[in-house]
Structures are given as C-alpha cells and as structure tokens.
Amino acid sequence: MSIVNAKEIMVKAAEGKYAVGAFNITNLIQMEAVVQAAVEKNAPVIIQTSVKPSKFLGREVLVAIYRTLAEAAPIPICLHLDHSTDVEYCKRCADAGYTNIMIDASKLPFEENIRQTKEVVDYCHAIGGISVEGELGTVGGVEDQVKVAEDEAQLANPAQAVEFCERTGVDIFAPAIGTAHGVYKTKNPKVDFERMGTINQLLNGDGVRTPLVVHGGTGLPEDYIVKLLASGGAKFNVSTELKHTLIDTTFEYVSAKRDEYDPGKIDEAVNKAIRGVVGHWIDMLGSAGKA
Numbered sequence: 001m002s003i004v005n006a007k008e009i010m011v012k013a014a015e016g017k018y019a020v021g022a023f024n025i026t027n028l029i030q031m032e033a034v035v036q037a038a039v040e041k042n043a044p045v046i047i048q049t050s051v052k053p054s055k056f057l058g059r060e061v062l063v064a065i066y067r068t069l070a071e072a073a074p075i076p077i078c079l080h081l082d083h084s085t086d087v088e089y090c091k092r093c094a095d096a097g098y099t100n101i102m103i104d105a106s107k108l109p110f111e112e113n114i115r116q117t118k119e120v121v122d123y124c125h126a127i128g129g130i131s132v133e134g135e136l137g138t139v140g141g142v143e144d145q146v147k148v149a150e151d152e153a154q155l156a157n158p159a160q161a162v163e164f165c166e167r168t169g170v171d172i173f174a175p176a177i178g179t180a181h182g183v184y185k186t187k188n189p190k191v192d193f194e195r196m197g198t199i200n201q202l203l204n205g206d207g208v209r210t211p212l213v214v215h216g217g218t219g220l221p222e223d224y225i226v227k228l229l230a231s232g233g234a235k236f237n238v239s240t241e242l243k244h245t246l247i248d249t250t251f252e253y254v255s256a257k258r259d260e261y262d263p264g265k266i267d268e269a270v271n272k273a274i275r276g277v278v279g280h281w282i283d284m285l286g287s288a289g290k291a
C-alpha cells in the first residue's frame with residue numbers, strides 16, 4: 001500500500017485542494033527524516049533525488065532503502081527522479097524501481113522536448129506503476145546539473161502546455177511560472193499565478209487529468225503557497241532548504257561540540273532539524289492527515 005507513484009497521490013491532492021510535499025534528499029539520514037515527518041503528520045509524501053546524488057549513492061541502493069522504508073510505513077510514499085536531462089538515465093531509474101521519473105527536456109526546442117518526454121512516458125508506462133513528469137518553459141536558478149540564468153528563464157505558454165501534455169501523455173506537469181530553484185533574491189519573487197490558474201483550468205477544469213507541480217519551493221512566501229494551491233499546485237518541490245538544513249545543523253553541532261567525535265549525535269541533530277522543516281511544509285501544503 002505504501003509504494004505509490006506520484007500521479008495517484010497527486011490526483012487525490014488536486015481534488016482535495018492540498019498538495020504533496022516532494023523533498024530532495026542526498027543521504028539516508030535525510031530520507032529517513034522525511035519519512036518520519038510524513039508518518040508523524042499522517043501525510044502522503046514524495047522522496048526525490050536529483051541525478052548527481054542518485055548516481056553517487058546508486059539507484060539500486062536508493063530504491064532498496066526506499067522500499068524498506070515505504071513498506072514499513074503506514075503512508076503512501078513515492079520515489080521520484082528529479083530533473084534528469086538524459087532519456088537513458090530516466091529509463092535506468094525506472095528499471096531500478098523509482099516510481100516517478102522526471103524527464104527535463106525543457107531547455108530543448110518544443111518538438112524535441114515532446115519527443116524525449118514521450119519516449120520516457122512510453123517506456124515507463126510499458127513497465128507499469130510509474131508516472132512521468134515533464135516540464136515546459138524553463139525554471140530559473142540551479143538544480144543539480146540544470147542551470148538556467150535569470151534572463152533565460154521562460155514561462156510556459158498555456159496553449160502549448162495543453163499540446164505538450166496531450167502529445168506526450170505525461171502524468172504530471174511542471175509549467176514554468178516564475179518560481180526558481182535556489183534561494184530567491186527578493187522577498188517578492190515574480191510568480192505568474194494567473195498563468196498557473198489558466199493552465200490548470202485548461203488541463204484539469206473538467207476533472208483532474210494532469211496534476212501540476214510547483215518547482216522552487218525554498219523561500220516561497222506563505223501567501224504565494226496559498227495562491228499556488230488555489231491555482232492547482234498539487235506537488236511542491238523543496239530541495240535547497242533541506243541542503244541548507246543539513247549543512248547548517250552539522251556545522252552548528254560540530255562547532256559547539258568540537259571534541260565529541262560521535263557521528264550518531266550529528267545524525268540525530270540533522271534528523272530532528274529535517275523533520276521540523278518537512279513537518280512545517282506538510283502543514284503549509286495541507287497534506288497532514290491525508291495519507
């Protein structure tokens with residue numbers, strides 16, 4: 001019951017007007033903390049790995065840990081590959097047992113984005129049980145190996161968004177709407193809520209078919225989150241905040257206890273801090289109690 005793909009929990013979320021938190025992890029301590037926080041909140045959750053950590057830790061290792069954690073947890077959990085620009089790597093992660101795959105061909109011309117996305121969709125659907133996320137327009141900032149300069153970031157065109165989803169058959173869709181990866185440089189980032197609402201209306205107005213993903217969760221003001229939920233955001237990606245929490249907590253702990261040399265205590269401190277961050281996101285997204 002606990003191993004699920006992203007689409008099934010996101011359709012429920014979109015219908016219920018809440019969103020599933022999707023948290024990028026880089027190690028086991030973070031992965032366990034994400035799961036524990038979601039269990040504490042009785043919330044569905046998505047564990048994400050970017051390509052570099054997935055290659056470094058090993059996709060089979062990650063899937064084995066995911067399955068062990070998910071099978072023991074009383075909540076639905078998805079394992080998502082984030083922003084892979086490589087069709088073949090998407091397929092290898094699908095083979096390994098990831099349950100949601102993101103092919104990010106958003107920097108390529110429209111037709112080539114469609115071609116690559118559809119190739120991954122067809123492959124994953126043939127295996128079964130795996131949903132696929134595609135992106136249109138480009139999300140600014142840096143996420144793992146994907147870098148988009150501010151002046152290069154392009155918002156998704158609503159009519160093209162419909163064409164993209166129809167022709168690729170993607171299960172879930174990430175339209176670029178002005179949110180950005182990394183830390184926002186201003187307190188009021190320019191996010192196009194109306195565009196998000198229009199795309200949602202066109203795709204899901206008469207019943208949820210292709211739930212929407214919001215990238216660039218870190219630093220989004222809470223009132224933006226409320227508006228994005230109302231405009232159809234059913235998955236919010238949070239990465240930078242978890243990385244900062246891991247590194248800052250470790251640094252603070254080691255600085256305060258320089259002579260201790262007990263790694264387990266550092267792990268405990270990181271676990272507690274990550275659980276706090278994830279629990280807060282789950283509350284903001286309204287997914288507590290929705291497992």
Ligand code: 13P
Binds near residue numbers: 182240
């Ligand atoms: P942040 O790093 O801004 O939280 O964005 C995460 C993200 O969108 C991953 O795909």
